[in-house]
Amino acid sequence: MRWQPLSEAEQSYLIRLLSDQESGDPRQWYWLEIAQTMPAAQKTPRTRLLGIAIKLFGNKAFSPILLLLKIKGAELYQQVARQQVDFAQKTLCDALLFSGSVLALLAGFQLLTASLQFALWCFGLTASAWQIWRNHRLATPETQLDIEASEMEKLGSESSLGLTGCLLAAGIPATVSLKLLAGIKDQPATVLNELLVHYPRLAPNTNLSKALKNGLTLSINLTITAIGSWLIGISPQYWGLGLVMVLFAILAAGILRQKHVTMMLLTTWLACFALASISHYI
DSSP states (O other), X not given: OOOOOOOHHHHHXXXXXXXXXXXXXXXXXXXXXXXXXXXXXXXXXXXXXXXXXXXXXOTTTTHHHHHHTTOTTGGGGHHXXXXXXXXXXXXXXXXXXXXXXXXXXXXHTTOOHHHHHHHHHHHHHHHXXXXXXXXXXXXXXXXXXXXXXXXXXXXXXXXXXXXXXXXXXXXXXXXXXXXXXXXXXXXXHHHHHHHHHHOGGGSOOOOOOHHHHXXXXXXXXXXXXXXXXXXXXXXXXXXXXXXXXXXXHHHIIIIIOOHHHHHHHHHHHHHHHHHHHHHHHO
């Protein structure tokens, strides 16, 4: 069954949920302005699942999916989504590079299947722990919640008047504010850049939280490890290893989409295998 695009009624349900998730922030009024142009909300099985995911992960963490679903106004989170994709690609590149290198080295020494699986799991768990520790060390001490709370205090009671009050309180002329609000209701993507220039407070912080970074790190490393170990285990000796390396190369070419990165990975794997094989026979 093919995935059908969300109807306007289904989008309306999700947009109202996104607004609730931004409660206490000017982005709540942004979503409410868009919701006014949408038909009555319709709750369906798939929007119920999407709603659970939004509540569980939050608007920022779910932003790449919002853009894929083409939710009206989701372009507000485009920079956040780009940061997440970049971080996920870097993490995937590291996982493919080192996991493939470990397997190539051990294959060059002609170790058995069980040894390859054990080494892959040891590496996957160790790499995840090290990256999570690194994410913790590189995290900034000041949280976005603290920044937004202090800025909300400066807005004062004008924020209770909706996005109009927020724009006027920021010193934006009434004519410009009305133009921007009309654009938000019609085609948010066409006025979003201008809106953020006049009112940058509306843009979500692009810094990824430690929880999000750790979640992406764990999911990517453990997925690569689990798939690799499973393929090695169900296939005859070295056939599984070959399947894993082909899969890693396909992932690198299809997801990273950078020829020089893919060639670097292949060259490193081959070099590790060649050096281990030479050492084994010397």
